[in-house]
Amino acid sequence: MKEFVGINELWEKIIQAKHVVITSHKSPDGDAVGSSLALKHFLEKHQLDVEVVLPDIFPHFLKWLPCSNHISIYDFHPANVTERVQRADVIFCLDYNEPSRVGNSLSALITESDAVKVMIDHHVDPAEFVDYCYSDTSQCSTAQMVYQFIEALGQEGRVDQDIAACLYTGIVTDSGSFRFSSVDAETHRITARLLETGLNHAEIHQNIYDCNTKDRLNLVGYALSNKLEVIEDGKVAFVQLTLAEMERFNFKKGDTEGLVNYALSIQGVEIAAFFRESEDITKISFRSKKYAKVNQLSSDNFEGGGHVHAAGGRGTNGLQDAVDRFRQVVAKYL
């Protein structure tokens, strides 16, 4: 069983807490929202007051998650969220490992707070800003680690269908439906336990993946037929979209989710990237298949980071500049 150093001492602090706040990263994904809500459901079984706080809105394909409507979003209610974080006795940091990942305002609130801080995360190089750092880059998802955390407390018997649905969502979305190299026997062991709660996994997959809009499919179709470029002898593929192009297809948050994987799926491609213009920055997603370290590519050039095979970053001088820089440097990482 996975070890969580100091977990018993931490548990004493958690059950005495008046207010617990669970935070996760900007542009929250299935793992961020799933692991946060799962932990909330679990802690609430102990009559704790638990609030999930996210910097910004999560994608609509996660709205079905139990209690997602109780999530507090900083962008929408800054004063209210500030108050909640300030009064917290325990703050969980899930699925991120450096304060900047929650945005400037929340980051300041968390670092200035004297609450007990607990990180559960699977990204490389955790920053030192928490009291309990549970970081393991070998895990496919934070959701898997939240299950292990509950198990280390000897409370896996309390994992009900709601908790299981949230954890399953985190595992499925972060593991590419069990296909990334980070998936191992432990992932399937935990997933089996989740299914034993009576979880309807087929329905969950439909909720997550079969909720396209026509606009979204048209945008993806446009991007793939007009904006896909392959360079470096077929080893690099990327897509770029301007704000105007996205607006033409009534872009909604999450509509370009997974687009980068189409570029990666081309035979022979090792590095794929997706550049998305927004009002302030250019948001970039990087993926690699076998050997290229895209977290390094991102941290060296695009103020980002992430995992070896999946990373994100940003460009601050416009879309064209970001794409030009990518073209210049990408060969070094092949």
Ligand code: 5GP
């Ligand atoms: P995505 O391309 O899906 O936005 O992000 C892929 C992975 O990279 C995720 O695991 C995410 O946590 C990480 N990531 C995305 N953007 C950033 C960033 O700006 N900084 C760091 N350190 N990681 C990022």
Ligand code: MN
């Ligand atoms: Mn994750």
